[in-house]
Amino acid sequence: MRKRSIALGIVGALALAGAATFASLDKETRGILMYLPTNADVLTWSQTQRNAAFRALDRLPFLAKAREIAPSANPLPLPPGKPLTIPGLDDYFKSQNASAMVILQDGKLRLERYALDFDAQGRWTSFSVAKSYTSTLVGAAILDGSIKSLEDKVSRYVTGLQGSAYDDVTVRQLLTMSSGVKWNEDYEDPNSDVSQFNKAKPEPGLDAIVSYMRKLPRAHPPGEKWNYNTGETNLVGLLVSSATKKPLAEYLEEKIWKPAGMEAKATWLLGKTGQEIAGCCIQAATRDYARMGLLVLANGVAGGKQIVPADWFSQAIVKQMPIPFAGRGYGFQWWTYDDGSVAARGIFGQGIFIDPKRKLVIASNANWSRANLGPEPAAREAFYRQVRALVDKGE
Numbered sequence: 001m002r003k004r005s006i007a008l009g010i011v012g013a014l015a016l017a018g019a020a021t022f023a024s025l026d027k028e029t030r031g032i033l034m035y036l037p038t039n040a041d042v043l044t045w046s047q048t049q050r051n052a053a054f055r056a057l058d059r060l061p062f063l064a065k066a067r068e069i070a071p072s073a074n075p076l077p078l079p080p081g082k083p084l085t086i087p088g089l090d091d092y093f094k095s096q097n098a099s100a101m102v103i104l105q106d107g108k109l110r111l112e113r114y115a116l117d118f119d120a121q122g123r124w125t126s127f128s129v130a131k132s133y134t135s136t137l138v139g140a141a142i143l144d145g146s147i148k149s150l151e152d153k154v155s156r157y158v159t160g161l162q163g164s165a166y167d168d169v170t171v172r173q174l175l176t177m178s179s180g181v182k183w184n185e186d187y188e189d190p191n192s193d194v195s196q197f198n199k200a201k202p203e204p205g206l207d208a209i210v211s212y213m214r215k216l217p218r219a220h221p222p223g224e225k226w227n228y229n230t231g232e233t234n235l236v237g238l239l240v241s242s243a244t245k246k247p248l249a250e251y252l253e254e255k256i257w258k259p260a261g262m263e264a265k266a267t268w269l270l271g272k273t274g275q276e277i278a279g280c281c282i283q284a285a286t287r288d289y290a291r292m293g294l295l296v297l298a299n300g301v302a303g304g305k306q307i308v309p310a311d312w313f314s315q316a317i318v319k320q321m322p323i324p325f326a327g328r329g330y331g332f333q334w335w336t337y338d339d340g341s342v343a344a345r346g347i348f349g350q351g352i353f354i355d356p357k358r359k360l361v362i363a364s365n366a367n368w369s370r371a372n373l374g375p376e377p378a379a380r381e382a383f384y385r386q387v388r389a390l391v392d393k394g395e
Helices: 008-017 019-023 027-034 047-053 089-096 129-144 171-175 193-199 208-213 230-244 248-257 286-297 312-316 376-392
Strands: 066-069 098-105 108-114 266-269 282-284 328-330 335-337 342-346 350-355 360-366
Touching (some): 098 286, 129 171, 129 230, 129 248, 129 282, 129 286, 129 312, 171 230, 193 208, 193 230, 208 230, 230 248, 248 266, 248 286, 282 286, 286 360, 360 376
Antiparallel strands (some): 066 266, 098 108, 098 360, 266 282, 335 342, 342 350
């Protein structure tokens, strides 16, 4: 298996040592060093650079620091189930440029597959899959009493939003991305908000994300219109940290990672002011992404304890806001389907698909040709339908 002890900080030393030293490294480290991006703007990297870096974002010293999330001492078992044969799986993996897939049904492992020289011990980045973890931590904080109500104003918890367009926005509206604040989430536009907000210079005494978000204008009344907004999930994370008085990674470890029986260490990248980038950037093993699906299917019961209010997922994973896709909706940072299924989704092909009716979880990681455009998203939706049809046939 791949060696994890070789730090990326040795790049300069390797250059001096020469080709013989480089050749002695494990394959993954050679790949990372050979194709190491030279800038921190993920959206501008080539697909080859992303292949190398998506498994190592928490080890790229120029990108961001990361906070560790310790695994459970008692990992939740994933006993083998009936092997699932999926026609065309080889071609699907290639077309998706997929690195990993884990399929569980009724808590049993029916398929596990890896590619791109990735494996079960590796940590692949989540991108916006992290949003669904962040929203679940809001539920945990409500059960704890740290957050009083979804109808509270966000500005009650986040310093610096008073007097801004977010002053009258509720926690619920932030979770459903219906704040009405103007935002551009175009990943291929270098001038969009999603491309610019991480470059914001923190104002004295404020988190970097607050410094950017507090200056945005209002486009619609709160609660009226859905607009996808990664910056708002970062505000949700800041809200949780402020309310609980704990770093987000620590709270995730306490409320989800250890109780839900995650078996591997994870990490969460930090922004300029040391706050976890809540709308992105958890690095975890694929099996543990799948275990998050099991937590949802268990209605938030982990380790024999309810970690979110008993009615949390009955709200979080159903349509709270309409979106411009037929048969779809948006819950509390979850993408919903009108048939009762739900998904966490991240750019470039990261995802957790959960079908409560079939007790089915599909966790997958990839490196698509484009962030969210191109043929891969529709092909993944067709794949989900294919797997459900096989399950219905008793395959």
